[in-house]
Amino acid sequence: MQILRDKPSGFGPSVVTIGTFDGVHTGHKRIIEKVVALAHEREAVSVVLTFDPLPRQVHHPDPKNKLICSLPDRLTRIEQLGVDTTWVQHYDLDFAAQSPTEFVRDYLVAPLHPLVVVIGEDMHFGAKNSGDAQTLRELGKQYGFTVVTVSNIVDPIFGRRWSSSWVRELLAQGRVDQAAYVLGRAHSVRGTVIHGKRRGRKLGFPTANLDAEFVEAIPADGVYAGWLRMPYPPHSENPTSLEVVPAAISVGTSPHFGDVGRTVEAHVLGRADLDLYGEEVVVEFVHRIRDNLAFHSLDALLERMDRDLLETAVVLGVPKSQRIDPGAVTA
Known part of the structure; x- marks a missing residue:
């Protein structure tokens, strides 16, 4: 074109x-x-x-x-x-x-x-x-x-005209499944991976972090099942393809730790070797799993995050994955 x-x-x-x-x-x-x-x-x-x-x-x-x-x-x-x-x-x-x-x-x-x-x-x-x-x-x-x-398309189920405004409204509510229905594909955002607080890797959940200020319309705060699309091989001047991997995605401010500033954090299921700092990646949202929550203890948070991994695998139809040994994280 x-x-x-x-x-x-x-x-x-x-x-x-x-x-x-x-x-x-x-x-x-x-x-x-x-x-x-x-x-x-x-x-x-x-x-x-x-x-x-x-x-x-x-x-x-x-x-x-x-x-x-x-x-x-x-x-x-x-x-x-x-x-x-x-x-x-x-x-x-x-x-x-x-x-x-x-x-x-x-x-x-x-x-x-x-x-x-x-x-x-x-x-x-x-x-x-x-x-x-x-x-x-x-x-x-x-x-x-x-x-x-x-003619405009009026959805026979919801009675709404299909429009960009409707998509933005659905994303603001975290209804990424319905947004995908209107878009004809899963909603995605594109951004550069930045250094975070490295808290996730110490807990067994290393993540690729995007600064929410610099990417497109992000769904409401919460935890989502989705996909991470990244250049392969990473850090190559001429990547040969895109690698698509399953991810549990957190959007928001980490209320359990009292953080401020929204981020998009994608934990790739079962992977401890991804060095993506500085790479442009695409995060694709498939299904909302839960709200962001503050937990009464770190153990309660980790238990819930373990369940997030299992639910993500079920939603995406991929093998189930567990928390990663922090000592095995290489990136």
């Missing part, structure tokens, strides 16, 4: 869609797959026009306003749907101030020469979101493109 960062020229003809596509959930996929299919029919280039940073981050700046997935992951997931070109347009307040006509003229018609523009039925664009699907149809008649509207 071609990735554009600057406005193209001499491009097209194309079939285009426009949106933030945060998380690239199942509703997004339906729109993008329609773009790809129409582009094949018209012998045109399929194009996704997306934005970085996302508009809500510009209009409502807040350190807690996290993405569902990083821009690199968003691009990867768009590419997997067969798109020819993704244009990542820088979004700022000046860009947001354009009228609907200015946006269509300067960012669709002139650079992309669209034959068809595919949108979701609730799409808005232009200054103060003043443009909608009807606005776009009228501009299409003026500039020579047609508009195809893809």
Whole structure:
């Protein structure tokens, strides 16, 4: 897939869609797959026009306003749907101030020469979101493109429209199973492994720690079963593959020890040899096991963590694992 960062020229003809596509959930996929299919029919280039940073981050700046997935992951997931070109347009307040006509003229018609523009039925664009699907149809008649509207997906079980907002709400509640249902895959976060307090390795639970401040939307505090995806071999300039290993994942502040500052800590079942400091890894959340708790004693904490390992193995369908001998930890 071609990735554009600057406005193209001499491009097209194309079939285009426009949106933030945060998380690239199942509703997004339906729109993008329609773009790809129409582009094949018209012998045109399929194009996704997306934005970085996302508009809500510009209009409502807040350190807690996290993405569902990083821009690199968003691009990867768009590419997997067969798109020819993704244009990542820088979004700022000046860009947001354009009228609907200015946006269509300067960012669709002139650079992309669209034959068809595919949108979701609730799409808005232009200054103060003043443009909608009807606005776009009228501009299409003026500039020579047609508009195809893809209906929203309303889930038959939960009665909710599939949206990025719903995914963020589910993650904030720790409901990663249902978030995966909407996303069409397990939710994951990407980050660099940092040095922690090394408390876990002394207790037989060595972990790969990510600083929650610098990664995407993290589920609610708690313990989860999931997977750790890491480069193999680690610390190689040219890793040959990704190794995927089962992990018990803790999100939060370690209330038993009175810690502050949220972290994501992934304990790989049965492994004492992983040296991942400085490596970029992906932590994937499959199922929430329990809340984070403060225990009346260290023995009670360790007993509960042993149960966490067993429950994680059952959820993931992997061999059961026990606490590691601290003397066997080599990393």
